[in-house]
Amino acid sequence: MVLPHAPIRTPPSTDSSWSRRRFLQTGSGLAAAGLLAACGSNTGREGATTVAAAGSGTGAATKPTLSQWYHQYGEAGTQQAVERYAAAYPDATVSVQWSPGDYDKKVAAALLTDSGPDVFEAGNGPSIDQIQSGQVVELTGILGDAAGDFTPSLIERMTWQGKLYGVPQVIDMQLLVYRKSLLEAAGLQPPTTFDELEAAAAALTTADVKGLFVGNDGGAGVLPGPVMWSVGADYLTADNQIGFTDPLVAEALGRLHGLFTSGSLLLGAPADWSDPSALVDGLTAMQWTGLWTLPALQEGLGDDFGVLPWPAYSATVGAGSVPIGAYGSAVSAKSTNPDAAKAFVKYLWVDRTEDQIDWAQSYGFHIPARTSLADQAEGLKSGPAADAVTLVEQNGHAQTPLLWTPASGTALSDAVTRIIKDGSDPAAEMATVAQTVQAELDRVAG
């Protein structure tokens, strides 16, 4: 940068005050330049246009620039894959931002500003608050003829008042993984009820190995849904009323306190439930984890593992269950070119079926969000992965409903923590949760 009014060359001077002044002038100029640069943070869009990529066939034609945000996936090659998909898009120049750390909060903050993404992925789609406050663009109609091919529960999860706000990218699920050899050695069958699970956890616990790992918090973070489903209840009913008032829910949650204090649970593992290392390293015989860990489990354990749903409460009550969720691709309402952003979302998650299979299968185990593609996924046709697909079809529940707000989630998580760790009265705790959830439902659903 050339400072205005500053001589390009100055003779050497012995005047120290002049030198200081010159130094300060230069410093001030640099500081101003830095501030200006900071104000214009590079979001990858800036409303500018770029010369089309070579090979696009349009020569000097211009095309919009888009910024696309992802959270950091754990599987090797995923970042390169999304950058490759973006680079291949012919109608816009797409810059990919790969975000380690707390992605959800980063997106939530960025959507308040003009420097956020044009296209971003959101866990289970945009939240109801993001939809109602107009932070995301409606995507109704973007699926076209493929609408019937997407998993219906995922489309429903990303739809509010008949309007679609996210396009499911890929299905993830949580499930119970067990070491076959350890169960066989103990003469146990894979547990199908909570009683059996509790007994198996106790039987498999030794001085060095715990029977079951459901997270370092004793399951407070991940088990509320499966426990509700295990007695036939749910977070909310189909018409968005409170769905967990059945006394059996409190009773089933109360049983988790017994499990927590039984000495059969692994607690304080270096890596939490979402990482397979506790099972692979022999710290536990059974673990609640996710489909994404299957490649690491196969590498570490070979064929010595099987998958199960969270068991039914009893032989006569409820059924086994697995939570399913999906990252959904959404468009920010602050995008300077929402039409181009929507076109890119359609290209990526509706039209490019080969990329969708690659994304779901080449870097870990995921289930494509479209039924026709899931049927083509070779990696899902045998072994535990095939069993997991069966669990999704037979025992799958949307992870949380759209109207289950973060405030409701925190209230439930806090209550379940007190039930599990302190032995608080489950009925009283759930009654308090119901008050918060009802207030939230009144707020968002009117």
Next chain:
Amino acid sequence: MTAAPEPRAAARPGLRRRLAGDQNRTLWFWAFVGPFFLGLLVFVYVPMGWSIWLSFYEARNTVTPTVFVGLDNYRDMLTDPAFLSSLGTFVVFAAFIVPLTLAVSLGLALMLNRVGVLRTFFRSVYFLPTACSYVVGALIWKLSIFNGVRFGLANTLMRAVGIEPVAWLSVTQPPWYWLVIVSLRLWLQVGFFMILFLAGLQRIPPVLYEAAAVDGAKPGWQTFRYITFPQLRATSVAILVLLLINAFQAFDEFYNLLANAGASGGGGYPPYARPPLVYLYYIALGNQQDFGHGSAGAVILAALIAVVTVLQAKFLGFGRRGDQ
């Protein structure tokens, strides 16, 4: 009689001279202070003002709200059991960490003040943890020292003497997590306050000790009780004020030690060890994005810190002329 001539009015300095000040002092002042003042203005005072403004609005997922709610957000926060519980968590934390840090840092300072050789070495050793990030420290404590499996450092030592492994950060009965949290902060901050005490110790005139010795005072507790401790009064009071403010602002170690991989649409962090800043972070900057209630809570907390600090300073006589 000839009228005396009017005294010639002093020449008024030009605008540039007046702005630059005598010997350009004003100019130099702003040249050095200006950038920092600007940063303070942009990154502290403007957000504070904005936060106060937001606290009177319904502000979910927006920082430019339009629905004025008056004092409703304040009323909600003051009746919110989780917020009140977070203040209780602070009280417990402060009750442990404030006196403990004061005692340990004073003890270390007294010890180092008497060390004849390698004083700089020991001073550096105790001060070095201050340079460690709270996040890094929390990860070391959580993953290496106080994890709950048999090969964690603490559990290995306990097994060596026949004690069963403890899930330090997972259980609430007994609440071992307090040991982890307090020991981490103690390790991270005690070096800094030790340096402050050292500076205070080195300001005590040796003649006082000499006079006491002549008067027959025994070295050790008696000297400490009647000379050292009273002479450190101003330093101790300042450190107490700083420690309490620091305790109010606890965030990193709680958040990083106790966050879990939650999946139920919220939580991921237990309610029993959630100090005010963590709770406000959850409301305002977490998934809730409720800036109205979060800002009201922040204003309440700031007011509380100010009141407690003023009362504490007044009670302890911070800044009295005699202490200067």
